[in-house]
Amino acid sequence: MKDITLxxxxxxxxxxxxxxxxxxxxxxxxxxEYQTRPFFARQEEDVEKLIFNEYSIHNLSNDLLKYxxxxxxxxxxxxxxxSRGIIRLIQDKQIERERLxxxxxxxxxxxxxxxxxxxxxGFFPTAASAGLAKKCGDCIEPNPVIYDELIGDKQSPxxxxxRFKLVKDIEDMSVDQRYQFFEDIFSRCIRCxxxxxxxxxxxxxxxxxxxxKPQWVGRETSISDNxxxxxxxxxxxxxxxxxxxxxxxxxxxxxxxxLINQKLIKDVNAFFGPYEAGIGYVEGVKPPLSxxxxxxxxxxx
Amino acid sequence: MQILSKSKLEEALxxxxxxxxxxxxxxxxxxxxxxxxxxxxxxxxxxMLDALNVLLPPKSVVFPQTERMYSxxxxxxxxxxxxxxxxxxxxxxxxLRACDAxxxxxxxDVFLTMGFIDSFYxxxxxxxTIVAHACYEPGANCFCEAMGVDPTExxxxxxxxxxxxxxxxxxxxxxxxxKLTAALGSLLENKExxxxxxxxxQQQANYEGVAEKLKGMFEDPIWEQLAATCQTCxxxxxxxxxxxxxxxxxxxxxEEGYRFRCYDSCMYSEYTQMAGxxxxxxxxxxxxxxxxxxxxxxxxxxYGKPLCTGCGRCIVACPAGINIVEIINNxxxxxxxxxx
Ligand code: SF4
Ligand code: SF4
Ligand code: SF4
Ligand code: SF4
Ligand code: SF4
Numbered sequence: 173m174k175d176i177t178l179x180x181x182x183x184x185x186x187x188x189x190x191x192x193x194x195x196x197x198x199x200x201x202x203x204x205e206y207q208t209r210p211f212f213a214r215q216e217e218d219v220e221k222l223i224f225n226e227y228s229i230h231n232l233s234n235d236l237l238k239y240x241x242x243x244x245x246x247x248x249x250x251x252x253x254x255s256r257g258i259i260r261l262i263q264d265k266q267i268e269r270e271r272l273x274x275x276x277x278x279x280x281x282x283x284x285x286x287x288x289x290x291x292x293x294g295f296f297p298t299a300a301s302a303g304l305a306k307k308c309g310d311c312i313e314p315n316p317v318i319y320d321e322l323i324g325d326k327q328s329p330x331x332x333x334x335r336f337k338l339v340k341d342i343e344d345m346s347v348d349q350r351y352q353f354f355e356d357i358f359s360r361c362i363r364c365x366x367x368x369x370x371x372x373x374x375x376x377x378x379x380x381x382x383x384x385k386p387q388w389v390g391r392e393t394s395i396s397d398n399x400x401x402x403x404x405x406x407x408x409x410x411x412x413x414x415x416x417x418x419x420x421x422x423x424x425x426x427x428x429x430x431l432i433n434q435k436l437i438k439d440v441n442a443f444f445g446p447y448e449a450g451i452g453y454v455e456g457v458k459p460p461l462s463x464x465x466x467x468x469x470x471x472x473x
Numbered sequence: 474m475q476i477l478s479k480s481k482l483e484e485a486l487x488x489x490x491x492x493x494x495x496x497x498x499x500x501x502x503x504x505x506x507x508x509x510x511x512x513x514x515x516x517x518x519x520x521m522l523d524a525l526n527v528l529l530p531p532k533s534v535v536f537p538q539t540e541r542m543y544s545x546x547x548x549x550x551x552x553x554x555x556x557x558x559x560x561x562x563x564x565x566x567x568x569l570r571a572c573d574a575x576x577x578x579x580x581x582d583v584f585l586t587m588g589f590i591d592s593f594y595x596x597x598x599x600x601x602t603i604v605a606h607a608c609y610e611p612g613a614n615c616f617c618e619a620m621g622v623d624p625t626e627x628x629x630x631x632x633x634x635x636x637x638x639x640x641x642x643x644x645x646x647x648x649x650x651x652k653l654t655a656a657l658g659s660l661l662e663n664k665e666x667x668x669x670x671x672x673x674x675q676q677q678a679n680y681e682g683v684a685e686k687l688k689g690m691f692e693d694p695i696w697e698q699l700a701a702t703c704q705t706c707x708x709x710x711x712x713x714x715x716x717x718x719x720x721x722x723x724x725x726x727x728e729e730g731y732r733f734r735c736y737d738s739c740m741y742s743e744y745t746q747m748a749g750x751x752x753x754x755x756x757x758x759x760x761x762x763x764x765x766x767x768x769x770x771x772x773x774x775x776y777g778k779p780l781c782t783g784c785g786r787c788i789v790a791c792p793a794g795i796n797i798v799e800i801i802n803n804x805x806x807x808x809x810x811x812x813x
Contacts, residue, residue: 202794202796203796203799209793209794209795210793210794211702212701212702235704289614289789290789293525293528293612293614293785293789294524294526294613295525295527295528295789296500297500297519297524360504362529362538362736363735364708364711365706365741366704366706366708366792369705382741382746387722390722390724391720391735392539392722392724392735393539393735394539421792422708424528424708424711425503425504425529426503426504
């Protein structure tokens with residue numbers, strides 16, 4: 173990964189120096205080796221801080237939203253999943269392809285800095301040191317799907333036959349068991365909305381959860397409001413989640429949000445597929461649930 | 474000296490739980506926080522008294538995330554208050570650390586002083602007994618001492634317990650504490666035991682003079698830099714033991730309804746959204762700056778102490794790796810003389 177770091181610095185220096193980009197988004201080291209975090213270089217002298225290591229998990233594509241109304245040209249490093257996030261943003265017309273210089277890194281699989289910090293926090297029973305992040309075990313595309321420059325050797329997908337194993341387990345439950353399962357996980361939601369905030373597909377300018385007139389979803393941490401929040405959030409992800417796993421990773425109470433996203437991925441694929449969100453950019457093509465045709469079936473209405 | 478043998482801990486908790494709702498630090502599945510002892514499931518739950526702390530702070534005992542305030546009926550312009558939901562039943566928080574006890578002291582300042590008393594908070598607070606757990610071994614992200622909190626002498630405690638190996642030293646500090654001592658009766662023994670010495674902190678925050686210095690830094694370019702990667706997700710304020718912002722909202726159906734308050738966060742844009750459409754803290758730099766100014770400057774101007782007690786939770790939970798110790802030190806070291 174040292175080589176990748178050096179290569180990223182070299183590219184960043186070149187782009188910043190030549191004025192080809194105004195900002196270069198990558199990662200830097202935090203206090204500890206495992207605390208790798210996002211970092212945006214603006215000058216050539218910032219470039220030395222950039223690193224790429226096994227903890228460079230943070231999906232930077234979401235940060236592009238901060239610049240969606242600006243003119244800045246942006247360099248950005250992406251792994252496989254992150255690059256799908258960029259397609260999400262381009263398809264959703266949130267950022268223009270021309271403003272981006274995309275440095276793709278074929279991803280060897282990442283560890284989760286948040287997990288590592290938690291393991292060392294003293295706030296949880298001591299856990300065996302975590303290996304590869306869960307989302308990386310479910311990865312269908314570790315290689316960037318859109319880029320201007322590619323670093324590293326091509327990697328193979330890590331998701332196996334068992335990709336939807338957990339989803340199937342839940343589908344096999346009785347209705348009551350399933351209700352109980354969801355009640356258990358949603359009742360612990362503290363409604364911080366971090367899962368929305370870190371999601372690249374959550375790019376609406378005014379989020380339904382922030383609307384006050386009318387207020388669509390109540391703000392109580394009660395089972396009914398929590399269910400409502402998660403139902404609405406989930407349905408907005410259908411055909412749009414690019415499986416970067418950030419929502420689940422950041423959730424302070426570890427709600428298995430990717431399980432819900434995976435159910436939607438599985439269903440969208442079964443009903444409208446074959447389809448994987450953000451896997452290839454074709455100009456003008458929209459995700460299945462983002463377009464409407466007169467002859468769409470509506471007998472369920 | 475009174476001691477509570479660790480072998481009698483469960484018995485003691487059962488005893489204390491008889492006359493009050495007793496909250497203890499637990500690891501429960503994926504969760505880590507304060508939960509009622511009455512809901513403790515041996516086998517699946519783990520009592521976290523031997524750990525440093527838990528992720529979700531005990532603030533919810535005195536200041537719940539969602540709290541009903543009153544119910545009403547409204548017919549035309551007339552509104553009639555039906556019931557007020559003040560909650561005076563006795564509660565005990567057992568085993569909270571000095572940082573969290575100090576955070577409740579900040580709440581006391583906010584909700585009970587300066588000419589306004591929040592009756593909902595007061596009802597809970599007056600009936601809550603605090604059994605604080607002295608710390609001798611700061612964790613990887615602790616920096617309470619730098620924020621004026623002595624981890625070995627928790628403020629606001631009705632009882633302090635000190636881990637002395639096989640036993641806890643039991644020190645009653647108030648009349649509320651005496652009641653617990655009496656309730657435990659012969660479970661407490663008279664014996665000598667020695668508390669360990671305080672180990673060094675791994676985090677070094679230098680807060681001295683920072684509140685003063687921040688007065689001149691509202692427009693400093695440092696905020697742009699510090700906030701660059703913040704996702705304004707709000708996790709930091711939700712896990713913080715001392716953040717107390719809330720919103721008051723309503724649920725109503727027909728003529729009936731109730732008002733409740735629920736946590737809010739200055740990291741959200743909706744927090745400062747005004748009816749006319751303007752938002753004075755429209756971007757993440759402004760929201761981020763507010764959080765740190767409130768914690769490190771404004772609160773200290775009003776109450777003489779910072780609104781951060783150094784528990785380290787925001788460091789642990791921030792998805793962008795933002796670290797308040799680094800921020801404090803960056804502010805401390807920032808050369809503001811060269812700036813406009
Ligand atoms: S991040 Fe977790 S706790 Fe926060 S709103 Fe999302 S699911 Fe709930
Ligand atoms: S911050 Fe201080 S009081 Fe809190 S857990 Fe750490 S050492 Fe103990
Ligand atoms: S937890 Fe971190 S990213 Fe989220 S609002 Fe707080 S500082 Fe910003
Ligand atoms: S600001 Fe961070 S360190 Fe300070 S009290 Fe809050 S959560 Fe703890
Ligand atoms: S930091 Fe923000 S959320 Fe926390 S108490 Fe201050 S204004 Fe409220």
